[in-house]
Amino acid sequence: MTQKWNAKTLTNKELFYGHKACGGCGESLAVRLAMKVLGEKAFAALPAGCMSAVSFIYPNMAFTTNAIITPFASTGAVASGMAAGLKALGIEDTYVVGFAGDGGTADIGIQALSGAIDRNDNIVYICNDNEAYMNTGIQKSGLTPYGSKTTTTPAGQNLPGSITMKKNMFEIVAAHDIAYAATASVGYLEDFMNKVQKAKETKGTSYIHVFAPCPTGWGHETHITIDLAKQAVDCGLWYLAEYENGAFKLNRNPKEFASVEDYLKVQSRFKHLTSQDVALIIDERDKKWAKMRRDWTE
Amino acid sequence: MDRPKVKKWQEPASIDAYPLGATCDSDHLVSINAGWRTFKPVIDHDKCVMCLRCFLVCPDGVIDKSGPQLEIDYDYCKGCGVCAHECKLKCITMVKEEK
Numbered sequence: 001m002t003q004k005w006n007a008k009t010l011t012n013k014e015l016f017y018g019h020k021a022c023g024g025c026g027e028s029l030a031v032r033l034a035m036k037v038l039g040e041k042a043f044a045a046l047p048a049g050c051m052s053a054v055s056f057i058y059p060n061m062a063f064t065t066n067a068i069i070t071p072f073a074s075t076g077a078v079a080s081g082m083a084a085g086l087k088a089l090g091i092e093d094t095y096v097v098g099f100a101g102d103g104g105t106a107d108i109g110i111q112a113l114s115g116a117i118d119r120n121d122n123i124v125y126i127c128n129d130n131e132a133y134m135n136t137g138i139q140k141s142g143l144t145p146y147g148s149k150t151t152t153t154p155a156g157q158n159l160p161g162s163i164t165m166k167k168n169m170f171e172i173v174a175a176h177d178i179a180y181a182a183t184a185s186v187g188y189l190e191d192f193m194n195k196v197q198k199a200k201e202t203k204g205t206s207y208i209h210v211f212a213p214c215p216t217g218w219g220h221e222t223h224i225t226i227d228l229a230k231q232a233v234d235c236g237l238w239y240l241a242e243y244e245n246g247a248f249k250l251n252r253n254p255k256e257f258a259s260v261e262d263y264l265k266v267q268s269r270f271k272h273l274t275s276q277d278v279a280l281i282i283d284e285r286d287k288k289w290a291k292m293r294r295d296w297t298e
Numbered sequence: 299m300d301r302p303k304v305k306k307w308q309e310p311a312s313i314d315a316y317p318l319g320a321t322c323d324s325d326h327l328v329s330i331n332a333g334w335r336t337f338k339p340v341i342d343h344d345k346c347v348m349c350l351r352c353f354l355v356c357p358d359g360v361i362d363k364s365g366p367q368l369e370i371d372y373d374y375c376k377g378c379g380v381c382a383h384e385c386k387l388k389c390i391t392m393v394k395e396e397k
């Protein structure tokens with residue numbers, strides 16, 4: 001039977017420790033827990049982005065396992081190469097994991113990821129989605145949501161912040177007919193860890209898209225990170241789903257959504273939004289959910 | 299407590315003494331993060347029921363669960379307050395650090 005993960009079953013041993021991420025950083029929690037699930041025989045590839053910048057600060061090194069920084073565009077390609085290298089060396093029972101940001105995944109790294117999935121290389125790819133290029137100071141990415149203020153999508157009289165919606169990265173990955181893909185949130189940690197376990201057991205490429213709040217880039221208080229990640233799912237602006245054996249499955253289908261306003265108002269990146277902007281966000285949410293509920297199983 | 303410890307680091311005397319290539323040892327911490335904190339989490343062990351929620355949610359992994367009661371590695375706790383906010387029984391208090 002597949003191992004089920006929770007705080008009790010999880011090892012006490014830390015494999016990602018002493019990093020320099022901001023207090024309350026959602027991405028660092030995702031990396032910490034994924035590493036615990038994958039175990040000491042995991043080899044990690046991280047492109048430019050917050051998670052590499054906060055852990056590889058020579059001679060300070062937060063991973064207790066093998067890990068490498070890749071060129072920004074190349075997480076998928078480097079992870080593929082690592083998997084091939086381990087195979088050639090006959091090193092068995094190892095796992096290769098890539099941890100890339102939303103920019104590193106949905107924009108600059110999308111080609112290398114697509115190639116890895118196409119070859120069905122035996123890697124776990126985790127996209128840490130904090131909805132902007134945070135490490136370089138909050139620029140808009142393809143996964144920045146509508147209305148979010150970033151340095152490249154300022155909010156003012158003419159623009160409400162970002163005018164584009166989030167790129168549909170989970171479905172883009174699934175369209176490759178990937179072996180396993182899932183969305184997750186650091187607000188639902190058991191769900192996330194069990195998906196990492198599934199990815200670990202998958203022969204071939206697996207992809208997990210984890211929603212991870214960033215107090216520095218989103219302008220929220222550090223103690224509410226997990227709460228906010230849960231609220232995003234509960235209000236329907238994020239969703240928990242899987243793609244397996246060619247079919248989509250919705251893991252969580254709330255009967256009633258929690259308040260979108262409550263989610264938005266505690267983040268300074270959305271502070272400027274008008275009631276029309278919020279109505280547009282809710283409308284887009286409803287369209288997305290109508291489609292998911294129609295086409296996906298529960 | 300079973301948490302990685304800060305190591306003594308001697309700056310190499312000359313460039314030749316640096317290891318060849320862009321590599322470094324894993325599990326190699328040369329500085330602590332305690333100075334980042336304004337508030338520090340303090341657990342009321344009489345109230346704590348060891349549900350381990352705080353251990354799970356700490357982004358820095360500084361709450362150790364190996365002993366009979368939880369132990370916080372204050373060398374690496376950043377004082378973010380996530381643990382206190384997530385504890386349902388409210389047994390973690392954020393206390394102002396004294397200089």
Ligand SMILES: Cc1ncc(C[n+]2csc(CCOP(=O)(O)OP(=O)(O)O)c2C)c(N)n1
Nearest residue numbers: 048049050072101102103104132133134135
């Ligand atoms: C080829 C290249 N272009 C740009 C950069 C600069 N850069 C480094 S990190 C980063 C932002 C990364 O954003 P994301 O992938 O979302 O990860 P995050 O920092 O948000 O975790 C950028 C633009 C780079 N290192 N290499």
Ligand code: SF4
Nearest residue numbers: 021022025050214216
């Ligand atoms: S900027 Fe955001 S993602 Fe980067 S380390 Fe800080 S909290 Fe984490």
Ligand code: SF4
Nearest residue numbers: 346347349350352385
């Ligand atoms: S969350 Fe609270 S009750 Fe649970 S282990 Fe931590 S301090 Fe104890």
Ligand code: SF4
Nearest residue numbers: 356375376378379381
């Ligand atoms: S304050 Fe933050 S870093 Fe410190 S123990 Fe609590 S969750 Fe961990």
Ligand SMILES: [Mg+2]
Nearest residue numbers: 101102132134
């Ligand atoms: Mg990002």
